[in-house]
Amino acid sequence: MTTFLGMPTAPRGVGHLRGDDPFPVAARRALGDSQLRRNLGKATSTIRAKRARVVSELPDWEELRSAGQAIKAATMRDLGRYLVQLEAAVQDRGGVVHWARDANEANAIVTRLTQAAGATEVVKVKSMATDEIGLNDALADAGIAAYETDLAELIVQLGHDRPSHILVPAIHRNRAEIRQIFLREMADADPALTDEPRALAEAARLHLRRKFMSATVGVSGANFAVAETGTLCVVESEGNGRMCLTLPQTLITVMGIEKVIPTWADLGVFLQLLPRSSTGERMNPYTSMWTGVTPGDGPQSVHLILLDNGRTAALADPAGRDALHCIRCSACLNVCPVYERTGGHAYGSVYPGPIGAVLSPQLTGIEDNPTLPYASSLCGACYDACPVKINIPELLVHLRARHVAESSRAGRVPSGEAIAMAAASWVMADPRRFRTAQRAGRAGRVISKGGKISALPPPLAGWTKARDAPEPPAQTFRQWWASRERS
Amino acid sequence: MRIALFATCLADTLFPDVPKATVTILERLGHEVEFPPEQTCCGQMHVNTGYQKQALPLIRHFVDTFEPHEVIVAPSGSCVGSIAHQHAMVARSQGDEDLAARAEAVGQRTFELSQLLVDVLGVEDVGASYPHRVAYHPTCHSLRMLRVGDRPLRLLKNVSGLELVPLPDAEVCCGFGGTFALKNSDTSIAMLADKMRNVVSTGADVCTAGDSSCLMHIGGGLSRLRAGVRTVHLAEILASTSAAR
Numbered sequence: 158m159t160t161f162l163g164m165p166t167a168p169r170g171v172g173h174l175r176g177d178d179p180f181p182v183a184a185r186r187a188l189g190d191s192q193l194r195r196n197l198g199k200a201t202s203t204i205r206a207k208r209a210r211v212v213s214e215l216p217d218w219e220e221l222r223s224a225g226q227a228i229k230a231a232t233m234r235d236l237g238r239y240l241v242q243l244e245a246a247v248q249d250r251g252g253v254v255h256w257a258r259d260a261n262e263a264n265a266i267v268t269r270l271t272q273a274a275g276a277t278e279v280v281k282v283k284s285m286a287t288d289e290i291g292l293n294d295a296l297a298d299a300g301i302a303a304y305e306t307d308l309a310e311l312i313v314q315l316g317h318d319r320p321s322h323i324l325v326p327a328i329h330r331n332r333a334e335i336r337q338i339f340l341r342e343m344a345d346a347d348p349a350l351t352d353e354p355r356a357l358a359e360a361a362r363l364h365l366r367r368k369f370m371s372a373t374v375g376v377s378g379a380n381f382a383v384a385e386t387g388t389l390c391v392v393e394s395e396g397n398g399r400m401c402l403t404l405p406q407t408l409i410t411v412m413g414i415e416k417v418i419p420t421w422a423d424l425g426v427f428l429q430l431l432p433r434s435s436t437g438e439r440m441n442p443y444t445s446m447w448t449g450v451t452p453g454d455g456p457q458s459v460h461l462i463l464l465d466n467g468r469t470a471a472l473a474d475p476a477g478r479d480a481l482h483c484i485r486c487s488a489c490l491n492v493c494p495v496y497e498r499t500g501g502h503a504y505g506s507v508y509p510g511p512i513g514a515v516l517s518p519q520l521t522g523i524e525d526n527p528t529l530p531y532a533s534s535l536c537g538a539c540y541d542a543c544p545v546k547i548n549i550p551e552l553l554v555h556l557r558a559r560h561v562a563e564s565s566r567a568g569r570v571p572s573g574e575a576i577a578m579a580a581a582s583w584v585m586a587d588p589r590r591f592r593t594a595q596r597a598g599r600a601g602r603v604i605s606k607g608g609k610i611s612a613l614p615p616p617l618a619g620w621t622k623a624r625d626a627p628e629p630p631a632q633t634f635r636q637w638w639a640s641r642e643r644s
Numbered sequence: 645m646r647i648a649l650f651a652t653c654l655a656d657t658l659f660p661d662v663p664k665a666t667v668t669i670l671e672r673l674g675h676e677v678e679f680p681p682e683q684t685c686c687g688q689m690h691v692n693t694g695y696q697k698q699a700l701p702l703i704r705h706f707v708d709t710f711e712p713h714e715v716i717v718a719p720s721g722s723c724v725g726s727i728a729h730q731h732a733m734v735a736r737s738q739g740d741e742d743l744a745a746r747a748e749a750v751g752q753r754t755f756e757l758s759q760l761l762v763d764v765l766g767v768e769d770v771g772a773s774y775p776h777r778v779a780y781h782p783t784c785h786s787l788r789m790l791r792v793g794d795r796p797l798r799l800l801k802n803v804s805g806l807e808l809v810p811l812p813d814a815e816v817c818c819g820f821g822g823t824f825a826l827k828n829s830d831t832s833i834a835m836l837a838d839k840m841r842n843v844v845s846t847g848a849d850v851c852t853a854g855d856s857s858c859l860m861h862i863g864g865g866l867s868r869l870r871a872g873v874r875t876v877h878l879a880e881i882l883a884s885t886s887a888a889r
Binding site: 499559562574619622625 | 683697699705788817819821834835867
């Protein structure tokens with residue numbers, strides 16, 4: 158007899174999918190940082206306006222979104238077949254494909270390949286998958302230095318910091334802070350460095366150029382992988398990724414299994430959706446595509462690591478799997494009123510914001526990220542902005558239901574909340590009980606002053622921290638209606 | 645037309661003037677309002693907090709109560725959003741296909757007040773008078789779930805004496821979010837602070853919206869700050885006439 162224990166989730170103790178604190182605690186800390194609030198407010202409103210402008214140019218934007226959604230949904234239904242097709246296509250063109258069940262396996266493969274290449278350092282293209290699995294830490298443990306070459310990732314790395322946004326990981330920093338970090342951490346920085354964006358970019362360029370020239374191993378993620386041709390694709394703004402993808406002899410790509418798309422034609426849809434949604438540009442400056450090995454040109458040893466790390470577990474939930482459609486554009490972060498105020502660190506995962514709140518708990522198992530599905534007011538701005546129409550509010554509600562059901566199945570002692578919800582359900586399912594409760598609620602009139610209540614007891618105390626509560630009226634609507642009917 | 649009123653549990657209990665105003669508007673326009681007395685709650689709070697099993701009896705009760713009625717109205721975008729977009733989904737996920745089909749049918753004839761007035765009754769001028777400077781906050785579920793668009797604004801523009809002032813960042817959530825306001829009260833309050841700043845910046849003396857819950861949140865914050873701006877439900881403005889003052 159076999160017992161199905163569920164699909165494996167991302168293992169604990171490795172990578173960056175779990176925070177140290179529950180969301181409300183981490184958020185409270187972040188909300189107190191007025192500089193952070195200002196940096197985030199300015200950055201997200203700028204990107205929001207740019208996105209809105211370029212999206213409004215396209216008369217067929219809604220059709221493009223629907224196409225993106227349909228391609229992703231169809232791919233997920235047949236993911237196994239497309240991955241095997243991708244593997245064969247990459248191998249046909251001289252690439253090597255590795256399958257990694259989780260973060261530990263992926264980290265071990267990259268370490269082994271780097272050591273086999275005789276390298277002690279790697280240059281990195283900005284990649285969410287390698288952030289997710291904590292690759293830099295794993296390489297450091299093996300004595301290999303990983304250099305982030307994306308400008309914002311470099312700022313985060315030099316600042317001994319964590320990324321706080323999917324696309325703009327240093328969104329929480331302003332120019333003055335970046336200058337400080339460069340002066341402190343970049344041995345070759347000009348002491349007269351100003352906080353002009355040009356000067357900061359030039360300092361980073363000079364610093365990185367030396368790394369590009371010396372590194373023999375490049376590590377990347379992938380935005381897309383075309384199954385029919387075995388082509389991998391990275392889109393970026395700076396060209397530093399292009400350097401990493403072309404100069405080293407060995408190129409190792411770590412890619413989540415959900416990134417595969419069936420055909421070259423499908424790529425055309427996403428290359429229209431992604432830049433407009435992420436940076437608010439019609440087209441991103443650099444789109445790099447490579448298919449296996451091209452003899453005599455570019456990396457001669459090309460590896461693709463297909464990473465699961467909880468994705469199959471997400472796929473197993475027919476409603477939850479829509480989170481795997483995400484193309485990492487960050488449009489949902491930029492429009493989210495919660496993200497805009499708390500920033501990304503509060504989410505504790507490399508995937509913050511609305512998409513992180515539905516993706517991280519599925520990758521780790523909800524019990525390891527139980528507060529994230531509740532880190533939203535369900536305002537729905539994310540759903541409207543999503544280029545592949547992921548219904549994030551509905552997913553949040555679904556994951557909340559899964560969390561409540563799993564807690565109840567696990568036989569945990571019912572929380573105060575669960576008891577209150579059960580009681581409210583019992584009361585509200587019957588009009589007589591409801592009327593009785595309304596009468597009881599009128600007792601609230603004794604604690605009200607001047608028509609309002611300024612301090613409520615727990616569990617409602619959080620309400621009156623900053624909000625008055627209304628005084629229960631002398632007469633409910635239904636009493637008024639009944640008296641009117643009688644007269 | 646005979647119209648069944650769903651008062652919503654919140655307004656029935658705490659803001660009775662809002663369903664009363666709804667009755668006033670509809671009767672003034674010559675319609676007959678019924679109040680099915682068995683009604684309680686739509687179950688939105690349970691659904692949005694993850695308690696689908698406990699929401700099911702409430703959904704069944706709502707459907708039982710309102711199924712006999714042809715047209716249903718509620719002065720709340722979020723309750724109607726839950727009825728029209730969540731009831732069938734929850735019933736289905738809890739394995740009750742029969743209830744899901746019934747809920748879908750009832751959801752299709754349940755309207756938020758501005759939808760009912762503009763789309764069903766074809767009215768944009770309800771004959772109201774309200775001589776105040778008013779800022780309108782479009783609540784998230786009326787805006788993005790029900791897509792009421794500018795219907796409330798069209799109704800407000802026809803109110804005599806009313807000066808409608810544009811609210812900066814109007815479409816950003818006020819931070820209420822049901823139990824979000826308690827579970828994440830710090831974040832909720834930070835969102836509220838920005839909403840209040842925008843409301844105060846308009847110089848309006850009244851902030852209005854189509855949901856008593858969001859207004860309880862915004863109004864509770866403004867009251868705590870003694871900001872000198874009050875919150876009034878859209879229905880109450882539309883019910884106002886010069887004779888009534």
